[in-house]
Amino acid sequence: MVIAIGFEGSANKLGIGIIRDGKVISNRRRTYISPPGEGFLPKATAEHHRANILELLHETLTEAEVTPEEIDVICYTKGPGMGSPLVSVAVVARTVAQLWCKPIIGVNHCIGHIEMGRLVTKCSNPIVLYVSGGNTQVIAYSNQRYRIFGETIDIAVGNCLDRFARVLKLSNDPSPGYNIEQLAKGGVNFVSLPYVVKGMDVSFSGLLSYIEEHAQELLDSGKYQAADLCYSLQETVFAMLVEITERAMAQFGSDEVLVVGGVGCNERLQQMMAEMCRERGGTLYATDERYCIDNGAMIAQAGIEMFNCQMYTPWEETTCTQRYRTDEVEVEWRACSS
Template sequence: MIAIGLEGSANKLGVGIIEHASDGQVHVLSNIRDTYITPPGQGFLPRDTAAHHRAWVIPLIKRALKEANKTREDIDVICFTKGPGMGAPLVSVAIVARTLALLWDKPIVGVNHCVGHIEMGRQITGAQNPVVLYVSGGNTQVIAYAQRRYRIFGETLDIAVGNCLDRFARIINLSNDPSPGYNIEQEAKKGKKYIELPYTVKGMDVSFSGILSQAEAVVQQGLSTPERPDENKPTAQDLCFSLQETLFAMLVETTERAMAHIGSREVLIVGGVGSNMRLQEMMGQMAEQRDGKVFATDERP
C-alpha cells in the first residue's frame, strides 16, 4: 500500500509518501516540507499560516510525487492531519486532501496529530513499548500505551513547552529561522550563568507560564550585552541556558516517574522540541541511571 500524507497543523507544511511493503517494512519515499517563517519578535497568525499552506500545498504535492517517482494512479490512500492543531491551517490542508480524494477517487483517512507523532517515532526508532514524551509548540504530555489505548500520565497545566520557548524567543527578539527553539538551543550553548527560574511540577503535571513570566521580568530589568557589559546582569545566552535547563529538568522528572509507574525502560521523545539535543542528553542521563534507553526523532528529511 502506498499512502500520501498531508500535515499542516501549525506553521510547518509537509507532504510525505510512504510505502507499506508486503514484507511488513515501511519505506519513506518522499518527505517534502516548507515552513512559514515570520520576522524576529513575531509569532505566526492562523490566517497568515493558512494562506501560506494554500499557496504551497499543491507545489509540495507535485514535488513529493516526483521525488517518490510515483503518479496519482500509484496512490492507494490519502491521509491528512485531522487535529489537534491550529484551526485555519488544518482546514486549508483538509480541504486539499478531500479534493484530491474526490478527483483521484481514493479513500481518505484523518490522522490524530498526537498519535501520528508517536507511531512515526516508534516506526523510525524501533521503540517497542516506551513512555512517550510528546513536546511541541502546542502539546506537552507524558503518554504510555495500556489496554489498547494511549493514556496521558501527565501534561502541561497551561502553555506547551514549545510555546514557552517560542514566546521567550520573541521577548529577546531572536530569529524564527529555522525555528525559535533551535536558535534558543544554540544561544544556550554560550550561556555561562544559571539564573534561578520557577520550577513547577505538580504530581505528574507541569506548568510553564510562571517560568516565562519570570524570564520576561529579568529581560525587562536589563541584560548584559557586548556593547554594555554588566557583571551584575545576565546575558541573553545565560537566560536561554537557564530556561532550557529548568524546562527540561521538569520534563525529565515527570517522565522518570511515569517509567517507574509502568515499569518501562524505554523513553521515546517526539514533537518538534524533541529534536533538542540538550533535552535528549538530559533524558539519556536519567534513562542510563535506570538501565534504560532513549529514542528520539530529529529534523532529518
C-alpha cells in the same frame, strides 16, 4: 504493498510525505516564517499553506516516483492544531481523495508523531514524551489507547521557548526554539527560575512570566548575557520534563523512553533524558529534525496503521478538530500487533 500519502498543516509547517511499506520515499516540507519578535497568526499561516500546497504535492510525487493511481490511501491531519491552517490542508486532501477515487483517513497529529517515532527507532513499548509548540504530554500505551499520564496545565514547552525568543527578538528562521538552543550552548551563568511540577503535570506560564519580566533587568546588570538566560530557561524546563518522564517510567514499569515532537530534536533535552534513562538501566529513543518536526510522512505512517485495520474515515466525518486529544483515538493496530 501499501502506499500512503500524508498531508500535514496543523501549524506553521506544511508537509506532504509518502510512505511505501514502512519506508519513507518522500517527505517534503515548507515552513511559514514570521518576522523576528512575532508569532505566526492562523490567517497568514493558512494563506502560506494554500499558496504552496499544490507545488509541494507535485514535488513530493515527483521525488517519490509515484503516480496517483499507485497510492492506496489519502491521510490528513484532523487535529489538534490551528483551525485555519488545518482546514486549508484538509480541503486539498479531500479534493485529491475525490479526484483520485481513494479512501481518506483523518489522523490525530499527536499519534502521527508517536507512530513515526516507533517506525524510525524500532522501539517496542516506550513511555512517550511528546513536546512541541502546542503540546506537552507524557504518554503510555494501554488497552488500545495512548494514555496521558501527565501534561502541561497551561502552555506547551515549545510555546514557552518561542515566546521567550520573541522577548530577545531572535529570528524565527529556521525556528525560535532552535535559535534558543544554539544560544544556550554559550550560557555559563545560571539564573534560578520557578520550577513547577504538580504530580505528573507541569506548568510553564509562571516561569515564562518571571523571565519575561526580569529579562531586561538581568541583561542590564552586566552579570548575565542572553545566552545565560536561554541556558537557564532550557535547563529548568527540561529538568521538569525529565522528572515527570522518569516518574511515568517507574509507574508503568518501562525501560524505554521515546521523545517526539518539534522540541524533541533539541540535543540538550535528548542528553538530559538519555542520562536519566542510563541511570535507570533504560534506553532513550529519539529522532532528528526530519521526523521530530511536523511532517507529512508521520501522518502517512499513522494512516497506514489505520488503513491496515480498515479504520477509514466516513466522508461526512472528514472534518477538522482543533482540540483532538491523544487518548480519544482507538489504537486498534497495536492490539493486532501485540
